[in-house]
Amino acid sequence: MWPIFTKTLKTNRIALLVYNAICIGFVWFYAAFFPSIFKESEKLKEAFKAYPQDLMKAFGIEIESFISSFEGFMAGEYFSMLWPIILIVLIIAYAGSAIAGEIEAGTIELLLAQPISRLRIFFAKYLSGLFIITVFIAISNSSVILLARLYNVSFHWEKFLTISILGFLFAFAVFGICFMLSAVSSSKGKPAALTGGLLIIMYALNIFSSFQESLKNLKYASFFHYYDQNAALLNNHIDTLSIAVFLAVGIICTIVGAIAFVKRDIATT
Amino acid sequence: MTTIKVDKLKKYFGKTKAVDGISFEVKGGEIMGFLGPNGAGKTTTIRCLMDFIRPTEGKIEILGLDAQKNSPKLKADIGYLSSEVDLYKSWTGTEHILFMERLRGISRFDEELIDKLKFDPRKKAGALSTGNRQKLGIILALMHQPKLLVLDEPTLGLDPLLQNYIYEILKSEAAKGKTIFMSSHNLAEVEKICDRVVILKEGEIVATESINDIRRKRIYTVHAYFEGEIPKKEIVTDGIELIEELSDGLVLRIKADIRPLLHKLSEYNNLKDLEVTHASLEEVFMEFYR
Numbered sequence: 001m002w003p004i005f006t007k008t009l010k011t012n013r014i015a016l017l018v019y020n021a022i023c024i025g026f027v028w029f030y031a032a033f034f035p036s037i038f039k040e041s042e043k044l045k046e047a048f049k050a051y052p053q054d055l056m057k058a059f060g061i062e063i064e065s066f067i068s069s070f071e072g073f074m075a076g077e078y079f080s081m082l083w084p085i086i087l088i089v090l091i092i093a094y095a096g097s098a099i100a101g102e103i104e105a106g107t108i109e110l111l112l113a114q115p116i117s118r119l120r121i122f123f124a125k126y127l128s129g130l131f132i133i134t135v136f137i138a139i140s141n142s143s144v145i146l147l148a149r150l151y152n153v154s155f156h157w158e159k160f161l162t163i164s165i166l167g168f169l170f171a172f173a174v175f176g177i178c179f180m181l182s183a184v185s186s187s188k189g190k191p192a193a194l195t196g197g198l199l200i201i202m203y204a205l206n207i208f209s210s211f212q213e214s215l216k217n218l219k220y221a222s223f224f225h226y227y228d229q230n231a232a233l234l235n236n237h238i239d240t241l242s243i244a245v246f247l248a249v250g251i252i253c254t255i256v257g258a259i260a261f262v263k264r265d266i267a268t269t
Numbered sequence: 270m271t272t273i274k275v276d277k278l279k280k281y282f283g284k285t286k287a288v289d290g291i292s293f294e295v296k297g298g299e300i301m302g303f304l305g306p307n308g309a310g311k312t313t314t315i316r317c318l319m320d321f322i323r324p325t326e327g328k329i330e331i332l333g334l335d336a337q338k339n340s341p342k343l344k345a346d347i348g349y350l351s352s353e354v355d356l357y358k359s360w361t362g363t364e365h366i367l368f369m370e371r372l373r374g375i376s377r378f379d380e381e382l383i384d385k386l387k388f389d390p391r392k393k394a395g396a397l398s399t400g401n402r403q404k405l406g407i408i409l410a411l412m413h414q415p416k417l418l419v420l421d422e423p424t425l426g427l428d429p430l431l432q433n434y435i436y437e438i439l440k441s442e443a444a445k446g447k448t449i450f451m452s453s454h455n456l457a458e459v460e461k462i463c464d465r466v467v468i469l470k471e472g473e474i475v476a477t478e479s480i481n482d483i484r485r486k487r488i489y490t491v492h493a494y495f496e497g498e499i500p501k502k503e504i505v506t507d508g509i510e511l512i513e514e515l516s517d518g519l520v521l522r523i524k525a526d527i528r529p530l531l532h533k534l535s536e537y538n539n540l541k542d543l544e545v546t547h548a549s550l551e552e553v554f555m556e557f558y559r
Contacts, residue, residue, distance in 0.1 A: 003371035011359075106355025110365075110409070112321055114372045115345035265322035268355065 004111065004124035009131065012094060016132055019090045023140035024147075026082060031147035034073050038153075041067040070148055070155045071233040079163055079229040083140065087171055088199060090136055091129075095178035096192035098125045099261065100185040106268040118262045126179055126254065133171045137164050156236070163232040169246035170227045174199065176250035180257030184264065199223070270297040271330075272417055272448040273318065278327035280313050287313040289472040290327070295450050300443050302459040303452040304554065305469035311452040312352070314469070315421045318450070319349055332416065345373065348415035352422035352452075354406030356397075362390030362405050369409050376412040383408060386434060399426045407435065411442065418442065420451040424458060436462050456554050468557045475557045488548035488556060489527050493534055494518035494541045504533060517541070522548075524556070 037044065044067045067073065099122070102108040111121050141164045148155045174195065181191035202222040209219035219225040226242035273295035280288040288310040295301040305311050316322045318329055320340040329336040331343050356365060366379050383390055386404045394402065403423070410418060418439070424432040432455075439462055443449055453459050459466055460480060468476040493504070494517050501519060505511045509530060513520035518541075523530055527545065534540055548556075 003368060007368060011357075106351075106353070107357055109319075109321065109349070109351055109355065110357075113319060113344060113347070113349040114369070115341050115343075116372060117341045263323075265316075267316060267322055268351075 001116065001120045001124040004116075004121060005128045005131075008098070008125055008128035012128075012132055015090070015093065016136060019086055019136055020139045020143075023083065023086055023136075024143045026078060027140070027143050027147050030074060030078055031070075031144070031151045031153060034070055034148075034153050035151060037067055037073065069234075070153045071159050072230075074144065075163075075229045075233040078144075079167075079233060083167070084170065084224075084227065086140075087133075087136065087167060088174060088196075091133065091171055091175045092178055092192045092195050094129050094132060095175055095182050096190075096195070097188040098129060098179060098182050100182040100191055101188035103186045103266060103268060104188050108266055109268055112266060119258060122183065122258050122261045126258075129175060129179065130172070133175060134168065137167050137171070141167070159233050159236050162236050162238060163229060166227060166229070166232045166238050166242070169238070169243060169250075170223060172250040173223060173246040173253075176253030176257070180253040180260070183257040183261035186267075270333075271295070272297045272332060273301075273450060274328075274330040275314070275318075276328045276330075278314065278317060278329060279325045280310070280317055280322065281325045286472050288317070291467075291469070291472070291474045292327075293467045293474060293477055295448060297448050298443065298446050299464045300439065300449040300451070300462055302463035302466040303450065303469065304454075304456070304459060304466050305452075306454075308471075309469040310472040311469055312421055313472075315419060315450075315452060318419055319344075319347070345413075346416040348410035348413065348418045350403075350406045350410040350418070350420045350423050352425045354402045356394035356402060356405060358395030359393060361393050362388065362397075362408075365394065365405060365409060366390060366412065369412065373413050376414075378414060379408060379412040382411055382438075385438065400428060400431050403427055403431070403435075407438065411438070416447060418447060418449045418451070420449065422452055422454060424453075424455060432458065468554070470557065483553050486524075486548070486553045486556075487526070488522065488524050488553055490546045490548060490552075491521040491523065491527070491530065491534075492518060492542075492544040492546075493521065494543070495537065496539045496541045498539065500537055504530075 048067075099108070102111065112118070141160050144160055145155065145157050177198065178191050178195040181194050182188070185191050203224050205218045206222035206224040209215050209217070209222070209225070223246070226239070226245050228239060228242065231237045231239065271294050273293075275294070276292050278288055278291050279286070291310070291314065303311050303314070313322065317324050318331065318336060320337055323337065331339075332346060334343055336343060360368075366376070370376055370379075382388075386407065388401065388404045388408065390405075392401070394405065397405065403426075407423070410420070420439075423439075424435055427435070436458070439449055439451075443462075451463070463480055465477065465479045466483070467474055468478075490512070492515075494515070496517075499514075499517075499519060501511070501514070504519065505521070508523060508525055510522040510524075511519060512522050521530070531543075531545075534543060
C-alpha cells in the first residue's frame with residue numbers, strides 16, 4: 001500500500017505546488033490590498049448600502065464585517081468562492097483520475113497484477129488524495145496568516161484554523177463523491193463531469209433558495225449552505241449539522257466506492 | 270501437478286457470451302498456447318484468470334487455490350504481460366522496476382533480463398517504441414521469477430528478431446519448470462514454442478490438443494487435372510470438400526483416409542495429373558476456426 005501511496009504523491013506533487021502557488025498569489029494580493037480598504041471603510045460602507053442587499057447575502061458577503069475586519073474581508077472575497085473553487089478543481093482533478101484515469105490509461109493492470117488486494121489499492125489512492133487535500137489546505141491557509149502578518153494586518157489565527165477545518169470537511173464530502181465515481185468509471189472525464197455538474201447544481205440551489213422564500217428549503221440539498229465561511233471566520237463556529245452532513249456524505253461515498261471497486265470488472269481497452 | 274484448472278467458465282457481458290462454459294487444464298512446466306480469432310474470448314479468459322474481471326459462472330483454480338478468493342496471494346507467483354503494455358509515461362524503465370521491487374521485493378534477475386533484451390532503462394516510458402515497451406513489460410513480468418507466466422499475445426507488433434529473443438526467454442523459463450499460458454494469433458509462434466494448445470472459437474473450446482497431435486491430423490489438399498469432361502458430381506461426395514474449380518480440374522480437401530479418393534480418381538481414364546499435399550499446421554488450425 002505504501003509504495004502506491006508515495007507513487008501517487010510523487011505524481012501529483014507539481015499540481016499541488018501549482019494550486020498552492022495560485023492561492024498564495026491571491027492571498028498576497030488581498031493581504032496587501034486590505035489595509036487601504038480598512039482606511040476607507042466608512043466611505044465603502046456607504047457605497048455598499050446602494051448594493052442590493054439580497055444579492056450581497058446570496059453571495060455570502062456581510063457588509064459590516066467585510067470592511068471592518070480581515071476575517072470578514074477574506075470571508076467575502078476569498079473564502080466565499082475563490083478558495084472553494086480552487087479546492088474543488090484540485091479534488092476533481094485528482095480524484096477523477098485516481099482510479100478511472102488508471103483504467104483509461106491501462107496502467108491499472110500493472111497494479112492489479114501485483115500481490116496486493118483491490119481494497120489496499122483503493123485506500124492507498126484514497127489516503128494519498130486526502131493527504132494532498134490536507135497539505136493544500138494547510139499551506140494555502142497558513143499563507144493567509146503569514147502574509148497578513150507581513151502587511152501588519154490584525155487577525156485571529158484561530159478563525160483561520162476554523163475555516164480550514166470547515167474547508168477540510170467540505171473537501172472530504174466532495175472528494176468522497178468524486179472518488180466513488182472514479183472507482184466505478186473507466187474514463188476520467190466522467191467522474192469529473194458528474195461531480196462538477198452536481199456542485200454547480202448545488203451552488204445554484206443555494207443561490208435560488210436565498211432569493212425566494214418558497215424555495216428556501218432547497219438550501220439543505222446544497223453543500224454550499226453547510227459551507228458557511230462567515231460563521232467560521234466571523235464567529236469562529238462550525239454548525240453541527242454541517243459537520244454531520246459532510247462527514248456522512250464522505251464516509252458513505254467512501255464505503256460505497258470501496259465496495260464497488262472491489263466487486264467490479266476492470267477491463268482496459 | 271495442475272497449475273491452472275478452468276472449470277465450466279462462463280463470462281457474459283449483458284447478452285454477449287464472451288466465454289461460454291469452457292474447461293481446460295494446464296499442467297506444471299508446460300507451455301500452453303491459447304488460440305483463437307479476434308473476439309473468440311482469449312483476453313476475457315485471461316482477465317478472469319488474473320481476477321481483473323469476474324466469471325458469470327464457473328471456477329478457476331491456480332496452483333490449487335481459488336483464483337478469485339486468493340487473488341493477491343496468487344499474484345506473488347504470477348507474472349503477467351498484456352498484449353499492449355501500458356506504462357506510466359513520465360516514468361523511466363528504472364522507476365518502473367523499482368516500483369515493482371517495492372511491491373514485490375528485491376529482484377535478482379532484472380539486470381540479467383535487461384542485458385538479455387538489450388533494454389535501456391533510463392528512457393521514459395512515453396518515449397519508448399512498441400518493442401521497447403514490450404521488453405519492459407517482459408522484464409516486469411519475469412523479474413520476480415514467478416511460477417506461472419500469463420501472457421496475452423506477448424509478441425504482438427514486434428519484429429521477428431525481438432520475437433525470437435522472447436521465444437528463447439520463454440523456452441528457458443519453461444526449462445526451469447515455469448508454467449506458461451499464452452494467447453496468440455501467431456500460429457508459427459505457437460508451433461515453435463507451445464507443448465499444447467487450447468483452440469477457442471466464439472467463446473467455446475473447439476479443441477485441446479498437443480502440437481504433435483495437430484501435426485498428425487490427416488488433412489490433404491488434392492489437385493486433380495482432367496482432359497475433357499470433369500467428373501465433379503461423382504468425385505465431390507461426403508467427406509470430400511470442393512475448394513476450387515479450375516478450367517481443367519478440381520482442388521479438393523479431404524479430412525480422412527485419402528486412399529478411397531485416390532482409388533476413385535484412378536478409375537477415370539481422362540485423369541491427366543494429380544498432386545497431393547499434406548496440410549500445413551496453419552491449415553489445420555484454420556480448420557478449427559471455420
